[in-house]
Amino acid sequence: MTAPSSSTSALAPLLPPNLYDLSPTIHKWCALRCADIVSLSTRGVYFEDKLIHHYLNHPIRYIKLIGLIVSIDTFARRRVYTIDDSSGVCIECVALLPLPSSGTSSHPPPPPPPSTPSITTPQIPWNDISECKVVRILGIMGSYMQVPQLQIVKMGVVGSTDVERKWWDECRGLKDPERGILGREWVVGKEEIERWRRRERRRKMREEEKRGGGRDGRVVKRKMNVGSGSGRREDTERVEGRRELARKKIANSQPRPSTNTSNSTSNPNPSRPPHETSTNKPLSRPPIKKRFIPTIVPDLSNYDTFGY
Numbered sequence: 202m203t204a205p206s207s208s209t210s211a212l213a214p215l216l217p218p219n220l221y222d223l224s225p226t227i228h229k230w231c232a233l234r235c236a237d238i239v240s241l242s243t244r245g246v247y248f249e250d251k252l253i254h255h256y257l258n259h260p261i262r263y264i265k266l267i268g269l270i271v272s273i274d275t276f277a278r279r280r281v282y283t284i285d286d287s288s289g290v291c292i293e294c295v296a297l298l299p300l301p302s303s304g305t306s307s308h309p310p311p312p313p314p315p316s317t318p319s320i321t322t323p324q325i326p327w328n329d330i331s332e333c334k335v336v337r338i339l340g341i342m343g344s345y346m347q348v349p350q351l352q353i354v355k356m357g358v359v360g361s362t363d364v365e366r367k368w369w370d371e372c373r374g375l376k377d378p379e380r381g382i383l384g385r386e387w388v389v390g391k392e393e394i395e396r397w398r399r400r401e402r403r404r405k406m407r408e409e410e411k412r413g414g415g416r417d418g419r420v421v422k423r424k425m426n427v428g429s430g431s432g433r434r435e436d437t438e439r440v441e442g443r444r445e446l447a448r449k450k451i452a453n454s455q456p457r458p459s460t461n462t463s464n465s466t467s468n469p470n471p472s473r474p475p476h477e478t479s480t481n482k483p484l485s486r487p488p489i490k491k492r493f494i495p496t497i498v499p500d501l502s503n504y505d506t507f508g509y
Contacts, residue, residue: 213258213386221248221260223389223397225382230265230339231256232371236288238264239349241342254342254349259387264351266294266338267359267368273332282330282353284338294338295345296323296353320352335359337368 221227227248233256241254241261253260268286275281275298282294297320318324320341330336337359340351359365378384 213255215244215246215255215258216387216389218246218248218253220389220394220397221253223393224260224387226256226259226261226387228263230263231261231383232265232368232375233261234288234372235266235268235284235286235290235292237372237376238266238292238342238351239290241349243344252344256383257386259383262342264338264340264342265368265371266292266340266351267335267365268292268338269335270330270332273330282336282338282356284336284351292349292351293345294340294351294353294356295343296325296356297321299327318354320354323353323356325353325356326358329358330356335365337364 237256241256243252243254246253246255246260248260251262253262255261266284266286268284270282271285271291272283273280274283278298280296280298282296283291284294285291299322335358337357338351338353339355340353343350343352375381376383
């Protein structure tokens with residue numbers, strides 16, 4: 202199996218891997234044909250300790266594929282499906298077999314569907330998959346001996362040609378030179394990079410605050426304690442001012458003597474007891490509303506990859 206030339210992809214300049222979170226394709230199921238998958242280049246870039254494939258300079262990890270099964274090869278722990286989508290190239294899709302049960306059988310028993318499918322526990326109807334069937338595959342890009350492969354996460358039988366038509370339309374739209382994401386090179390503006398850097402700084406600050414007792418927390422506490430004399434004086438004055446306000450609030454909240462001169466005695470069991478306060482009890486303050494920047498963590502981040 203020979204891959205088509207990818208000279209155009211090799212000439213596209215790559216962006217730093219620390220900006221890959223801004224990519225529109227890094228967390229997206231990309232509908233690509235077998236010919237497009239084989240033409241992806243690695244270029245020696247790693248993201249989250251995984252080797253990344255590129256289309257132009259777009260990082261690609263998750264693939265959506267539809268094709269015909271032309272052969273099935275079963276090994277000790279995995280099963281290899283060869284897929285042909287009429288693009289002129291075939292590609293191998295690898296699925297890990299479920300652990301064998303106590304009873305011996307020629308076909309592996311269908312395991313219960315996992316809550317979060319992954320390449321270690323793929324969601325595949327094993328008994329329904331056979332040769333000469335059109336299947337829909339969600340997989341993660343990988344390679345074996347420098348040959349591109351798909352590591353299957355989900356797999357199912359395509360029931361109608363309408364599903365195939367929608368997939369072909371999605372493949373064409375994704376590479377459209379005017380509107381498609383993969384139709385042109387990926388460019389990140391300076392403003393977007395600055396927003397990303399500010400967001401990363403805030404995220405690191407929140408992580409340091411959560412750690413607290415770690416090395417960074419001790420450094421922060423030491424810096425706060427070791428300060429100038431004027432800073433400590435200002436802190437003392439601020440604390441004294443808060444205590445004075447607290448004493449005034451306590452004095453105002455104490456019950457005042459009644460001015461009623463009637464002969465009736467005070468009620469020993471009042472319907473509403475006086476407000477009890479304690480000078481040692483700190484005043485309750487409303488909780489501080491912290492503003493967190495929403496970070497989209499897709500379900501794709503739960504998927505893990507395996508190597509050969």
